[in-house]
Amino acid sequence: MPVEMMIRKLRLHSELPDENVEALRAVVTPVKNMPEDSLIVREGDLSTQCCVIMSGFAYRSKVSETGKRQILSFHIAGDIPDLQGLPLKRMDHDLTTLSPARLGFINHDALERIIESRPALARALWRETLLDAVLFRQWIVNLGTRSASGRMAYLIGELRQRLAAMGLVANEQFDFPITQSKLADALGLSVVHVNRVLQAFRTEGVLDFKRRVVTLRDLERIVELGGFESVEEDGGRA
Amino acid sequence: MPVEMMIRKLRLHSELPDENVEALRAVVTPVKNMPEDSLIVREGDLSTQCCVIMSGFAYRSKVSETGKRQILSFHIAGDIPDLQGLPLKRMDHDLTTLSPARLGFINHDALERIIESRPALARALWRETLLDAVLFRQWIVNLGTRSASGRMAYLIGELRQRLAAMGLVANEQFDFPITQSKLADALGLSVVHVNRVLQAFRTEGVLDFKRRVVTLRDLERIVELGGFESVEEDGGRA
DNA sequence: CGATATATTGACAGGAGTCAAAGAGGGTGG
DNA sequence: CCACCCTCTTTGACTCCTGTCAATATATCG
Numbered sequence: 001m002p003v004e005m006m007i008r009k010l011r012l013h014s015e016l017p018d019e020n021v022e023a024l025r026a027v028v029t030p031v032k033n034m035p036e037d038s039l040i041v042r043e044g045d046l047s048t049q050c051c052v053i054m055s056g057f058a059y060r061s062k063v064s065e066t067g068k069r070q071i072l073s074f075h076i077a078g079d080i081p082d083l084q085g086l087p088l089k090r091m092d093h094d095l096t097t098l099s100p101a102r103l104g105f106i107n108h109d110a111l112e113r114i115i116e117s118r119p120a121l122a123r124a125l126w127r128e129t130l131l132d133a134v135l136f137r138q139w140i141v142n143l144g145t146r147s148a149s150g151r152m153a154y155l156i157g158e159l160r161q162r163l164a165a166m167g168l169v170a171n172e173q174f175d176f177p178i179t180q181s182k183l184a185d186a187l188g189l190s191v192v193h194v195n196r197v198l199q200a201f202r203t204e205g206v207l208d209f210k211r212r213v214v215t216l217r218d219l220e221r222i223v224e225l226g227g228f229e230s231v232e233e234d235g236g237r238a
Numbered sequence: 239m240p241v242e243m244m245i246r247k248l249r250l251h252s253e254l255p256d257e258n259v260e261a262l263r264a265v266v267t268p269v270k271n272m273p274e275d276s277l278i279v280r281e282g283d284l285s286t287q288c289c290v291i292m293s294g295f296a297y298r299s300k301v302s303e304t305g306k307r308q309i310l311s312f313h314i315a316g317d318i319p320d321l322q323g324l325p326l327k328r329m330d331h332d333l334t335t336l337s338p339a340r341l342g343f344i345n346h347d348a349l350e351r352i353i354e355s356r357p358a359l360a361r362a363l364w365r366e367t368l369l370d371a372v373l374f375r376q377w378i379v380n381l382g383t384r385s386a387s388g389r390m391a392y393l394i395g396e397l398r399q400r401l402a403a404m405g406l407v408a409n410e411q412f413d414f415p416i417t418q419s420k421l422a423d424a425l426g427l428s429v430v431h432v433n434r435v436l437q438a439f440r441t442e443g444v445l446d447f448k449r450r451v452v453t454l455r456d457l458e459r460i461v462e463l464g465g466f467e468s469v470e471e472d473g474g475r476a
Numbered sequence: 477c478g479a480t481a482t483a484t485t486g487a488c489a490g491g492a493g494t495c496a497a498a499g500a501g502g503g504t505g506g
Numbered sequence: 507c508c509a510c511c512c513t514c515t516t517t518g519a520c521t522c523c524t525g526t527c528a529a530t531a532t533a534t535c536g
Contacts, residue, residue: 065465188382
């Protein structure tokens with residue numbers, strides 16, 4: 001049951017009665033398989049449903065008027081990357097698969113109906129969209145205050161933590177099928193420089209980024225370089 | 239009635255019955271005057287109330303482990319900059335006054351009580367927190383894709399638009415009492431370079447940043463430099 | 477009118493971008 | 507099974523935007 005990832009993540013952040021969880025589970029439509037680089041929703045679209053990542057990766061991005069694409073965030077199994085579309089409707093960015101992915105969908109009308117009578121669920125979803133914003137703020141700090149290698153280390157560190165919470169890290173190694181060009185778009189760097197940073201990490205034994213798989217060789221250094229600090233340990237719960 | 243700014247902003251983004259607005263107005267406590275550079279809430283705090291800016295400016299910031307402070311956003315009259323504290327409770331960043339400011343406060347318990355029976359209001363607040371996230375995403379694009387002057391132009395352009403929506407821009411001129419050092423922290427640049435950019439803008443007749451007041455001399459250029467595009471014209475309404 | 481914060485300048489250094497070309501990998505079709 | 511192609515990665519040379527350091531000028535304020 002791949003919906004479990006989503007449930008797991010929600011319950012990591014909010015207390016939820018079983019009944020609410022069941023109601024939510026019931027409105028997730030059958031899974032759809034999508035190849036990599038498929039646009040799920042486009043900036044400007046009016047959303048009528050939101051998507052649940054069952055497996056694989058997705059990313060949100062925007063292109064600035066300068067023509068450069070900025071990747072805003074990466075999403076993993078369990079995430080609902082366009083949940084904010086429920087209240088906002090109009091998408092302010094694109095959502096694309098990074099790898100082949102299995103997606104579930106939740107129709108907005110159906111979701112509205114079930115949260116109407118379930119305040120705890122409504123609140124949990126609100127919190128979920130705000131935890132998203134927490135990551136954006138951290139990303140701003142990352143872009144604004146760190147050097148190229150620091151940014152890269154931070155990205156890997158954050159990803160590792162989120163994947164670990166979903167049980168997707170084994171032996172300090174995880175799947176992350178991304179090109180250096182997309183890394184560059186996420187970090188606000190040039191492809192060439194991303195390559196240089198990765199090379200350095202490899203030769204210095206910090207981490208290895210081969211064949212869609214990241215291997216963390218010196219977690220200590222990564223945490224240090226990325227100035228990474230643990231987040232959402234309690235999901236901000238009171 | 240300085241609460242009107244907040245009401246005005248909410249209604250710009252969401253349809254709200256008069257009754258809801260009255261209920262909301264009723265829970266805003268009397269205004270408190272704060273001098274500039276006063277910390278309103280600190281990272282790590284558990285919020286029990288949220289604040290409404292009646293007049294003046296505030297900013298949200300985080301310090302990265304490198305010791306550098308990153309300013310995440312600026313807030314103006316009408317904003318509720320820590321609204322996300324209602325569902326999240328634990329603050330992930332600081333909130334500080336940029337200028338002397340008049341603030342109102344809304345107790346969380348009181349707010350919970352009034353939104354419990356007013357779904358439209360609850361939804362409006364949810365949307366408000368998400369519009370905040372829209373701005374964060376744009377800021378990520380700004381930091382990740384633009385040059386120093388582009389970032390500066392974008393900041394000014396965004397601020398102008400938000401101030402204009404609150405009726406705080408006259409003759410392409412508005413109050414913005416900030417030091418170059420804080421601008422640097424917001425833009426991810428050094429103070430020296432911020433100074434250079436501002437100098438250039440001044441001599442090229444793009445804009446003037448004197449004595450806490452910004453004068454836009456060539457809006458065309460600013461929009462062009464900042465690649466600024468209009469947002470929240472409809473607040474994302476369906 | 478000092479005292480302190482802020483703004484401004486100049487010289488210099490260096491991280492990251494750009495350009496261009498060469499390798500590697502991974503598919504695909506014959 | 508190999509040749510070919512296309513995308514992605516890697517390298518090297520060179521440029522330049524932005525940071526750093528340090529000194530000076532200007533504001534602001536009690």
